[in-house]
Amino acid sequence: MHIRAKALATSLIAASLITTTLAARADQLDDIKKKGELVVGVLGTDEPNSFIDPKTREIVGYEVDLASAVAKKLGVKLTLKQLAVAARIPELQQGRVDLLAASLTHNKEREQVIDFSLTSFVTGQKVLVRKDSGITQLSQLGGKKVVTIKGGTQEPNIRKAVPGVDVVTFETGPQAFQALQQGKGVGFVNDEVSLIDDYAKLGPQQKDYAILPQNISVEPLALGIRKGEKTLKAAVDGTLRELEKSGDAEKLFFKWYGPGSRLKFPSRSFKIESDKVES
Amino acid sequence: MFDVSLVLSGQFRGWLLSGFVTSLQLTGLTLVLALPLATALALLRLAPSGVLRWLGFGLVEGVRSVPLLVHLLFWYFGAAELLPGPARQWLYAHDAEAACAVVALTLYTAAFMSEDIRSGIRAVPATQLEAGRALGFGFLATMRRVVLPQALHITVPPLISQTLNLWKNTSVATVIGTAELMYQAQKVETASFRGFETFVVATVAYLAVSLVITALAAAYHHRYPPRTA
Numbered sequence: 163m164h165i166r167a168k169a170l171a172t173s174l175i176a177a178s179l180i181t182t183t184l185a186a187r188a189d190q191l192d193d194i195k196k197k198g199e200l201v202v203g204v205l206g207t208d209e210p211n212s213f214i215d216p217k218t219r220e221i222v223g224y225e226v227d228l229a230s231a232v233a234k235k236l237g238v239k240l241t242l243k244q245l246a247v248a249a250r251i252p253e254l255q256q257g258r259v260d261l262l263a264a265s266l267t268h269n270k271e272r273e274q275v276i277d278f279s280l281t282s283f284v285t286g287q288k289v290l291v292r293k294d295s296g297i298t299q300l301s302q303l304g305g306k307k308v309v310t311i312k313g314g315t316q317e318p319n320i321r322k323a324v325p326g327v328d329v330v331t332f333e334t335g336p337q338a339f340q341a342l343q344q345g346k347g348v349g350f351v352n353d354e355v356s357l358i359d360d361y362a363k364l365g366p367q368q369k370d371y372a373i374l375p376q377n378i379s380v381e382p383l384a385l386g387i388r389k390g391e392k393t394l395k396a397a398v399d400g401t402l403r404e405l406e407k408s409g410d411a412e413k414l415f416f417k418w419y420g421p422g423s424r425l426k427f428p429s430r431s432f433k434i435e436s437d438k439v440e441s
Numbered sequence: 442m443f444d445v446s447l448v449l450s451g452q453f454r455g456w457l458l459s460g461f462v463t464s465l466q467l468t469g470l471t472l473v474l475a476l477p478l479a480t481a482l483a484l485l486r487l488a489p490s491g492v493l494r495w496l497g498f499g500l501v502e503g504v505r506s507v508p509l510l511v512h513l514l515f516w517y518f519g520a521a522e523l524l525p526g527p528a529r530q531w532l533y534a535h536d537a538e539a540a541c542a543v544v545a546l547t548l549y550t551a552a553f554m555s556e557d558i559r560s561g562i563r564a565v566p567a568t569q570l571e572a573g574r575a576l577g578f579g580f581l582a583t584m585r586r587v588v589l590p591q592a593l594h595i596t597v598p599p600l601i602s603q604t605l606n607l608w609k610n611t612s613v614a615t616v617i618g619t620a621e622l623m624y625q626a627q628k629v630e631t632a633s634f635r636g637f638e639t640f641v642v643a644t645v646a647y648l649a650v651s652l653v654i655t656a657l658a659a660a661y662h663h664r665y666p667p668r669t670a
Contacts, residue, residue, distance in 0.1 A: 248627055248630070248631060251634070252636055271634070272634075274634070275634050309618070312627055312628075312631070313627060313630075313631045314631075317628070317631070318631075318632060330538060330618040330620075331618055331624075331628070332616070332617075332618055333616055337518075340518060341518075341618070344518070344521070344522055344533075345529070345530070345533050346533050346537055346538075
């Protein structure tokens with residue numbers, strides 16, 4: 163009897179500890195303000211969203227600027243944490259990062275496990291091919307080997323777009339791109355903006371490569387927020403709305419994607435205004 | 442919430458199963474290639490010629506001192522590029538990911554196994570080698586006919602232990618896109634958002650095969666107990 167009572171007491175203490183921990187974490191925004199730090203998961207390998215500036219060795223980019231606007235708005239320090247593509251959602255769910263600014267596609271499937279901010283960028287997904295493969299359209303990729311990044315939407319999207327395609331995945335974009343250059347696949351599937359950037363890096367070898375015109379999907383990118391963190395989402399969305407209203411969002415777009423950048427987008431085809439996606 | 446059946450049905454089961462089979466194949470093929478190579482390396486390190494001994498030492502220590510991950514990236518992204526054009530194209534048109542994984546795993550495993558075999562050889566009294574030489578056998582013939590049969594018998598338990606390491610090491614090949622169990626598990630996780638269940642299944646699979654290998658070691662030990670020479 164005594165032992166049972168003790169066991170009961172122990173489990174009660176354990177249970178109350180768990181509930182207090184949960185209660186303490188009930189509002190993430192409060193926690194962030196309390197610790198004075200916003201931990202944001204980024205890729206750091208995906209120019210120009212987040213990448214390492216070769217001169218300063220710091221992670222910079224379009225999404226980094228968005229994240230730092232959020233941190234500034236909350237009045238806390240911004241800490242960046244570099245993540246692999248496949249690790250993004252698990253790291254967010256387990257609370258090791260507060261936000262994701264990691265070239266994250268917002269889709270209906272993922273809405274079941276995490277929440278998203280307003281759409282902060284829209285890109286299509288395409289395929290960069292080697293010209294020596296003779297491939298000029300998507301359908302010719304059937305039975306051919308393409309490379310891409312593990313854990314993103316690229317692999318499911320290309321499988322859907324081209325049934326029977328053989329996909330090999332790597333940890334990072336640069337690794338997959340290198341595999342393409344070495345001829346380990348005929349095509350590299352990625353977000354169009356990343357492909358344009360990689361293509362620009364090819365320099366004189368550009369003549370041997372081409373980006374297939376067809377989109378395999380349209381990808382609305384957004385910041386990722388842990389499920390149910392309503393106040394944090396409101397704060398993030400509020401910051402993004404202000405950036406849009408003040409014209410800073412447009413400035414940021416042109417800073418990283420505009421004619422002066424490697425990507426040379428002549429105009430901006432979207433506005434930061436909605437957190438709804440079609441698929 | 443916890444529901445393993447989700448990742449064990451339909452397409453997901455197929456992916457995990459194919460990954461499991463690939464992992465087993467990687468282990469089997471690597472083992473078959475690594476054993477003779479390990480024996481050769483061990484003999485190099487015990488060779489009568491000093492140059493050969495140094496060569497063996499350099500190879501074993503060079504390979505053992507570098508992480509497996511680096512070996513894999515080197516063979517896949519680096520060494521494969523040095524092949525002559527037609528051979529390279531042939532390789533890339535086939536399963537270059539698995540081939541490079543086998544090469545890296547073979548060298549890595551052989552380096553470790555060679556040290557086990559070498560200690561097995563050294564456990565055979567030196568008089569055996571001397572007796573063989575005195576009977577007119579050369580170094581290699583004495584090794585093959587007299588020393589190695591005794592040495593390999595002693596070496597089986599540590600070699601089984603290295604096989605266990607090899608089985609687990611195949612999982613590192615996921616970084617070069619080899620479609621083994623870990624690679625397929627990550628693929629299932631991405632598609633199903635069932636990370637916990639997926640990795641529970643993968644863990645059970647790794648554990649099951651590991652236990653079989655351990656049981657083999659125990660059975661061998663029971664059937665052929667170690668004897669002092």
